[in-house]
Structures are given as structure tokens and as C-alpha cells.
Amino acid sequence: MATPQAGDPVAALNARSIAMHWGMRCDDTLDFVRPELKALSALWHEKARETGWPSRADFDARSLLPFLPHVSIVERVTGEDGARRYRYRLIGTALVRLFGEATGRFLDESIPAQFLERWTLGYDTVLALRTPVRFLSKFELPQVSWLDGESFSVPLSNGAEPPNMILGALYVTPKKTKAAG
Numbered sequence: 001m002a003t004p005q006a007g008d009p010v011a012a013l014n015a016r017s018i019a020m021h022w023g024m025r026c027d028d029t030l031d032f033v034r035p036e037l038k039a040l041s042a043l044w045h046e047k048a049r050e051t052g053w054p055s056r057a058d059f060d061a062r063s064l065l066p067f068l069p070h071v072s073i074v075e076r077v078t079g080e081d082g083a084r085r086y087r088y089r090l091i092g093t094a095l096v097r098l099f100g101e102a103t104g105r106f107l108d109e110s111i112p113a114q115f116l117e118r119w120t121l122g123y124d125t126v127l128a129l130r131t132p133v134r135f136l137s138k139f140e141l142p143q144v145s146w147l148d149g150e151s152f153s154v155p156l157s158n159g160a161e162p163p164n165m166i167l168g169a170l171y172v173t174p175k176k177t178k179a180a181g
Helices: 009-019 035-051 093-099 113-129
Strands: 024-027 071-078 084-091 133-138 147-156 165-174
Touching (some): 009 113, 024 113, 071 113
Antiparallel strands (some): 024 133, 071 084
């Protein structure tokens, strides 16, 4: 396996994911399968052309309406001690049905500890890149272990520099099973 280039967050995340046998890959080509994710990516790029760098305020409920059940907004919070945590600011209804309600809660309060590193690394990667990315996930959480996911994730600013929020949209499909033969 090739060593990831220094400073390449996507390669570093994918190398860690492979080494740890995580069912997650990051893809910065934005080659989405889901038309909804293609449309959300186009909306983000349109807002980027209009404002230079989209902020949380650029994505109100009206602009997100077609995607809203599948959308999440996560905020990175840095404590006085420098420790960073992620807090859910918004979770769409389709995601609540899958993962449970966690709006206002921190990531480390919402998912089992054995999954925390991969989720945190995913969010850290999005903020480090400062560009949109696509994630492919083979979920291992018990309540969704029968699903695969494709998602769009992009950093947003709320006036902070560098950006400290992530807009994400996740669409799931049942895992493909191997045909008996």
C-alpha cells in the first residue's frame, strides 16, 4: 500500500480507514451516484460563486427543503483546554429515524466509543480540506448495520475562521448481499 502524501487529508483518512478495517472511504471527486447529492453539491457551488465562501446563513430551510430530512449540521466546539468536540446542531428526520435524536448533543454522547475516532476523523478531514467531499460508508452501528451510505459533506462558516461547521447530507441503501451459488 502506498504511503499517503504529507498534507493530503483524504489519503490520510482512507489509509487509516483501511488499516483499522473501517467501512468508510472519503472521495474528493464528488462523483455522486444519488441525484439528490449531485443537486446539493451544485447548490453549494452556486452559493460559493455568489458569496465566495458559503456560511451557515446561506443554507436556510427553504434552500435545503428538498434535502432537509437527510441533512445534518455539526459544529466543532473547542474548549478552553483546547479539546475539540463535535455537537449536532441539526439532524433531519430521516437521519433521526436511523440514528436517533441527537440535536444539541455532542458526538461523544451519541455514538459508542469504538466508533468515535472514525466519525471525528471524518469531520476533522472535512474541516481540514475546506472543500466538499463525498463519503461512502458501510455502517457497523447495530441499528444501521444493514445499510450502506453515500454522503455529501462540506465545511461552513458561522463567522469563525477557519470554518467550524459541517453541512452533511446522507442517503442510504440496503447492503448488497452476495447471491447464493
